[in-house]
Amino acid sequence: MPGADGSGFTAANLPYGMFSLDGETPRAGVRIGHHVLDLAPALHDEVFASGSLNAFLARGRTAWHDIRRRIQCLLDADAPEAAANRAALEPHLVPLERVRMHLPVEIGDYVDFYCSLEHATNLGRMFRPDENPLKPNWRHLPVGYHGRSGTVVVSGTPIVRPRGQRPPAPDSKPPRPVFGPSAKLDIEAELGFVVGTPTRLGETAGDLADHVFGVALVNDWSARDIQAWEYVPLGPFLGKSFATSMSAWITPLEALAHARVPGRAQDPEPLDYLRRREPWGLDITMEVLLDGERVSRPPYREMYWTPDQMLAHMTVNGARLRTGDLFASGTVSGPDAGQRGSLIELTWNGSEPVKLSDGRTRAFLEDGDTVTVTATAPGPDGTPIVLGEVTGTISPARTAP
Amino acid sequence: MPGADGSGFTAANLPYGMFSLDGETPRAGVRIGHHVLDLAPALHDEVFASGSLNAFLARGRTAWHDIRRRIQCLLDADAPEAAANRAALEPHLVPLERVRMHLPVEIGDYVDFYCSLEHATNLGRMFRPDENPLKPNWRHLPVGYHGRSGTVVVSGTPIVRPRGQRPPAPDSKPPRPVFGPSAKLDIEAELGFVVGTPTRLGETAGDLADHVFGVALVNDWSARDIQAWEYVPLGPFLGKSFATSMSAWITPLEALAHARVPGRAQDPEPLDYLRRREPWGLDITMEVLLDGERVSRPPYREMYWTPDQMLAHMTVNGARLRTGDLFASGTVSGPDAGQRGSLIELTWNGSEPVKLSDGRTRAFLEDGDTVTVTATAPGPDGTPIVLGEVTGTISPARTAP
The missing domain is CATH 3.90.850.10 (Fumarylacetoacetase-like, C-terminal domain)
Known part of the structure; x- marks a missing residue:
């Protein structure tokens, strides 16, 4: 992943946020280097298109871990299918400077x-x-x-x-x-x-x-x-x-x-x-x-x-x-x-x-x-x-x- | 409206709440005497079937007043169309003892x-x-x-x-x-x-x-x-x-x-x-x-x-x-x-x-x-x-x- 090494936002990090492009509805993304991975299409999971991170967070600890592992596997440069994974992710990586960030969660208390x-x-x-x-x-x-x-x-x-x-x-x-x-x-x-x-x-x-x-x-x-x-x-x-x-x-x-x-x-x-x-x-x-x-x-x-x-x-x-x-x-x-x-x-x-x-x-x-x-x-x-x-x-x- | 007079819940009162029947999804109602008026079908307005009062409350002061006036007109026993109004409301009046009440609003702060x-x-x-x-x-x-x-x-x-x-x-x-x-x-x-x-x-x-x-x-x-x-x-x-x-x-x-x-x-x-x-x-x-x-x-x-x-x-x-x-x-x-x-x-x-x-x-x-x-x-x-x-x-x- 170009830009991820040395940025502090490698596959060991993977923070979540809500981003939008061109005034569209905010979607969930994970930051990788200087890019945002658009999770809903990348992982084929509509929970990431629900307007905030709350629905994903409500799934619980096992789900958080599983999604994190899936992303890390997709980013693994040493995997046999690395080239195919990379090609599959590529269309869903958005440069940071193109996105607007939003409040990541609907705050309860x-x-x-x-x-x-x-x-x-x-x-x-x-x-x-x-x-x-x-x-x-x-x-x-x-x-x-x-x-x-x-x-x-x-x-x-x-x-x-x-x-x-x-x-x-x-x-x-x-x-x-x-x-x-x-x-x-x-x-x-x-x-x-x-x-x-x-x-x-x-x-x-x-x-x-x-x-x-x-x-x-x-x-x-x-x-x-x-x-x-x-x-x-x-x-x-x-x-x-x-x-x-x-x-x-x-x-x-x-x-x-x-x-x-x-x-x-x-x-x-x-x-x-x-x-x-x-x-x-x-x-x-x-x-x-x-x-x-x-x-x-x-x-x-x-x-x-x-x-x-x-x-x-x-x-x-x-x-x-x-x-x-x-x-x-x-x-x-x-x-x-x-x-x-x-x-x-x-x-x-x-x-x-x-x-x-x-x-x-x-x-x-x-x-x-x-x-x-x-x-x-x-x-x-x-x-x-x-x-x-x-x-x-x-x-x-x-x-x- | 039988039961409304003397109950303290006449057409001059008309408080709002969220009720359910038989475990169904909560709906908005107005209390009249010992009954709840099921607002969504009575007024043909789906805002009252949205799960809490918040969507109705967000409409603002004029809408609150207009809905209140509509209900008061429908309840007016002296109106020329009183009998027809009464007949139209009747199917949507639920006895209080049959309903379960819920938190009326999703509380912000x-x-x-x-x-x-x-x-x-x-x-x-x-x-x-x-x-x-x-x-x-x-x-x-x-x-x-x-x-x-x-x-x-x-x-x-x-x-x-x-x-x-x-x-x-x-x-x-x-x-x-x-x-x-x-x-x-x-x-x-x-x-x-x-x-x-x-x-x-x-x-x-x-x-x-x-x-x-x-x-x-x-x-x-x-x-x-x-x-x-x-x-x-x-x-x-x-x-x-x-x-x-x-x-x-x-x-x-x-x-x-x-x-x-x-x-x-x-x-x-x-x-x-x-x-x-x-x-x-x-x-x-x-x-x-x-x-x-x-x-x-x-x-x-x-x-x-x-x-x-x-x-x-x-x-x-x-x-x-x-x-x-x-x-x-x-x-x-x-x-x-x-x-x-x-x-x-x-x-x-x-x-x-x-x-x-x-x-x-x-x-x-x-x-x-x-x-x-x-x-x-x-x-x-x-x-x-x-x-x-x-x-x-x-x-x-x-x-x-």
Whole structure:
């Protein structure tokens, strides 16, 4: 497959997405190098022409594995029938630059966790300087909350700066909130997990690989000033709900077999339902780029809570999973200053702006800024698995009502 | 229409729901007295046979009004063609006892607000006894958060007692949470608003009646012990996500024209985007029944924040609405002790149990308890508009993993 070697999108990767050509209805494809394989005609399976990946995801783990093996066999250059396979695929390979990418799944519920010890500690120190930065529950459960699934958008969608209530000025009497565009627009670089196999109401989920189809990069845009004013006592709402971007490509969990690591040590030992049965830490290195320039390298392997623990917690009360549910890790921040996955941490709430090579500085995002999150993971034979990027550019706030 | 007069389900009401007969696919119907009118054949419109109300709701306000007028004309006993209309409808009227009701809409996002001044004050006093019970933001914006849309269930669905982490015992050293079935299972009697007309990402919503199709009764079941331990700093999660019940019937906003009132006075005056343009307070009186016995009469007209304000707030940051979105008021509690919409308030966190007439007492819900919420509103000519009830019975917690 020309272009596949060295691209990070070899037969060991094979992420799924929804693409369209010339305004036609979106169809499912797999990325191979700089091409998209149009799956419905290539595999003679209409599930890939059903408008989203949900119907395929609902088929379950065995079907995901079988389809992946079929594609890998068709791409195998050493197979006796390689030339015939190649000829059969050729008409269904579309160059990436010709396609438009769409949201890969119809999202059911979107849950965002808070799994980085360093992120939770940093935010606690900034939002609640007079308290212990970690709340008493933090080391006992993966703290999470529901976000707005209707505003999860595909990578590349412009992000309109939100308006809302900001905290009253310290000296205002009586204290009145201020209305206007957010002045503290931020990012959160996260890893998202896409559910394929549902559960019934009252059940708890089993193994991660039985339910989760794959991972996506997520940028949970955050208006820190709106969030700081609204979030007590029921949690973040409008400071997050204006937009959450996800990558167009979903990397199958199976492609991450070589990235699996035990996960960070936990103290105290979690309750039995949260005990790790298998190594579901993931050695994924992320990069955060601001206008193309790297400002951080968040290490997913340093996360305190692993995705199997998030899944067990989310369903221990009997809450059901649906195909298309998305749950994300929360901001990925590591122990080093250069590993923080949000600007509020990188700039310590704006007090230490990030310096770009052209002399510009950024405390928070300005209109026109483009943020891109990329990631790689170890693959077989030393070749990396590249995750599809998530990117977005800030548009000015609306002025009219 | 025999049975319609005096039932609260006259031609002035006409709530919509999804029903099935003998295991067939659910179809849309309108309740008239003790019958369901099967809309697809009665009106020759296949939108009512599409599996949920969403397609009809997506048609928008004018279509909602036109269909309502058509049904009212067909039911008009004084019309010259009344006998012929009656004969035409007759084959499509199904007795209520023959139907099974289903979730009326495919829920998009579910948002729960916190709009009762008394409820927020009562909970603040119990959860944070050392602080001002209202957080500084409460009188400036309708506090809200996203709930789990995948576990919104139709009235009558059994509610399995959730398991989860409860707070450490006060004397435990080191403090460790306890795992097990919730010992403080509670209700929240609420009014829910069902969105018909969507907005685009970046837009804000206009008038309530342009977007909201109708109202439903909601019981947001709450495990107070799980909630108390988990909710800082990101808000309620598993203490709520195991189940939220909604009535099978959605009452059109148009049927509540005689229930509209100005809404409670607000101090301070809210910011301009939250200013009330029209009277959207609603004079709806709810009743909470425990095993059939009334324990509370929450008055919706006493709510501090009105639904037009919830809608304006929820979309001011550009978050889009989808057809099927549900937003609810939060617990409806009035100023009097007999008007509280949750057991935690009625029993003051269990310290003053509710006494039932047969001598039983309840601090929180026990297995086998049935909770039903009903409501009425003023209609034309002094006849009440009855809202469809929401009911549920508690099943024991699961014992196996």
